[in-house]
Amino acid sequence: MSTFTPEDFGFTFLKDGTSVQDLIDQRIKALSASDAKDAFYVADLGEVMRRYLLWVREIPRVTPFYAVKCNASRPIVRTLAALGTGFDCASKYEMHLMMSLGVDPSRIIYSNTIKQPSNLKYATAHGIQKMTFDNEAELVKIAQCCENAKLLLRIAVDDSGSMLTMSKKFGAKLERCPELLKQAKKLGLDVIGVSFHVGSYCMTPVAYTKAITNARDVFDMAAKIGYKMTLLDLGGGYPGFSLPNISLFKEMAVDINKTLDKYFPVSTGVQIISEPGRFFPSSAYTLAVNIIGKRVDMEKSAYDGKEDGANSKTISYYVNDGIHTSFGSVIFPYAYVLPSTHKRSKPGERFYPSTIYGQTCDGHDQIVEDYSLPEAQEGEWMLFNHMGAYTVTTMTEFNGFPKPETQFVMTRKAWQRLLQIAAAKGDQVLLQQPSPHDEPDACCLVKPGLARKHNLKGKEGK
Numbered sequence: 001m002s003t004f005t006p007e008d009f010g011f012t013f014l015k016d017g018t019s020v021q022d023l024i025d026q027r028i029k030a031l032s033a034s035d036a037k038d039a040f041y042v043a044d045l046g047e048v049m050r051r052y053l054l055w056v057r058e059i060p061r062v063t064p065f066y067a068v069k070c071n072a073s074r075p076i077v078r079t080l081a082a083l084g085t086g087f088d089c090a091s092k093y094e095m096h097l098m099m100s101l102g103v104d105p106s107r108i109i110y111s112n113t114i115k116q117p118s119n120l121k122y123a124t125a126h127g128i129q130k131m132t133f134d135n136e137a138e139l140v141k142i143a144q145c146c147e148n149a150k151l152l153l154r155i156a157v158d159d160s161g162s163m164l165t166m167s168k169k170f171g172a173k174l175e176r177c178p179e180l181l182k183q184a185k186k187l188g189l190d191v192i193g194v195s196f197h198v199g200s201y202c203m204t205p206v207a208y209t210k211a212i213t214n215a216r217d218v219f220d221m222a223a224k225i226g227y228k229m230t231l232l233d234l235g236g237g238y239p240g241f242s243l244p245n246i247s248l249f250k251e252m253a254v255d256i257n258k259t260l261d262k263y264f265p266v267s268t269g270v271q272i273i274s275e276p277g278r279f280f281p282s283s284a285y286t287l288a289v290n291i292i293g294k295r296v297d298m299e300k301s302a303y304d305g306k307e308d309g310a311n312s313k314t315i316s317y318y319v320n321d322g323i324h325t326s327f328g329s330v331i332f333p334y335a336y337v338l339p340s341t342h343k344r345s346k347p348g349e350r351f352y353p354s355t356i357y358g359q360t361c362d363g364h365d366q367i368v369e370d371y372s373l374p375e376a377q378e379g380e381w382m383l384f385n386h387m388g389a390y391t392v393t394t395m396t397e398f399n400g401f402p403k404p405e406t407q408f409v410m411t412r413k414a415w416q417r418l419l420q421i422a423a424a425k426g427d428q429v430l431l432q433q434p435s436p437h438d439e440p441d442a443c444c445l446v447k448p449g450l451a452r453k454h455n456l457k458g459k460e461g462k
């Protein structure tokens with residue numbers, strides 16, 4: 001039985017007729033009147049659900065096991081758990097988090113090829129059987145700690161089309177696979193499938209096509225060694241948002257569907273899962289940061305008064321976030337960081353090459369360089385979209401700066417849709433109904449005695 005209340009999920013309703021952008025505007029207005037201008041996030045859980053619906057529509061054969069490492073915030077994983085996804089966990093902590101939300105162990109894959117024995121023992125003790133490996137030493141460790149494991153052999157695949165590569169550190173080369181499978185057989189272990197990761201932020205659909213073809217080869221090798229594999233795991237790598245008029249994800253989906261139908265048709269009975277991380281939370285998050293310092297530089301001729309300087313002007317902004325808090329992932333080349341000034345630019349307004357630095361004493365704490373922006377003033381705000389992936393889980397408190405807080409929201413319409421999906425999946429929904437006299441936002445408050453049991457599946461079925 002799951003409790004389905006906004007309070008349990010950790011969000012408040014967006015007031016009717018209010019958008020996320022309106023909410024950010026209101027919050028900035030309120031903060032601007034005070035000294036407390038800390039950076040903050042607004043995260044729309046409805047967007048996480050829309051991404052889920054997109055996934056189900058485009059690649060219906062593939063069950064997503066969300067990569068918790070990407071963003072382990074409770075409202076995010078709670079929403080995905082309600083929608084019925086599985087979860088890719090890398091540690092005891094992540095496994096515990098998902099178990100504490102009532103996720104069945106069969107919906108968890110321990111997808112870290114290198115596992116600490118205490119974490120392995122935790123998995124065994126809690127019935128988590130699916131796990132990955134890519135080398136002999138790991139097989140020996142698994143045989144000692146959890147003989148009932150259901151193993152997936154992670155293979156190294158071509159990740160050259162991705163922004164963040166994986167296959168140097170993880171994955172067995174194809175030529176090593178027969179030896180590893182024989183070793184697993186000797187140790188009496190059950191290898192049930194193959195996994196791979198095409199690299200994070202994959203830019204090319206063909207990466208999945210090639211990797212699925214490689215996986216087919218390994219299924220065939222395994223059959224010769226006496227394993228009848230039943231599970232294929234397509235890993236992560238899917239983009240977190242669509243650029244205008246380009247949906248890389250839809251292109252990937254077309255290729256993935258075609259390749260699966262060719263090499264793993266439904267008739268094989270092979271179950272297909274995947275481990276999308278950034279795909280789900282990225283676009284749900286907007287970050288607002290305050291400009292706490294500004295420096296204008298011009299070429300010498302402008303200082304000499306020989307020209308007005310506008311053509312040679314570059315601006316440096318210092319904001320109250322940075323690479324040690326939200327922007328740790330900008331150390332990866334070409335990561336998409338898309339700043340905008342909160343104040344909308346006027347038609348014809350001039351834009352300047354702008355570098356945005358973080359607030360710490362670290363000389364490398366730079367968020368973007370020479371990005372074209374209209375001029376903003378100290379005390380004003382900048383916004384960053386698509387900030388839900390590898391941000392809130394990688395923050396530190398370096399230099400003593402606080403981590404930005406997140407306000408989670410959802411519209412009532414999205415919430416109703418989520419309840420329907422959860423109920424259709426067989427969840428008995430314990431629902432907190434707002435009284436007609438409640439303020440629009442008040443129904444996130446739990447009032448003991450008001451909770452009613454609903455089986456929405458039953459209702460829908462009528």
Ligand SMILES: Cc1ncc(COP(=O)(O)O)c(C=O)c1O
Binds near residue numbers: 197200235
């Ligand atoms: C094993 C594994 N699966 C899935 C993911 C999620 O990748 P992405 O966020 O690119 O979808 C990662 C990311 O590091 C990973 O290491």
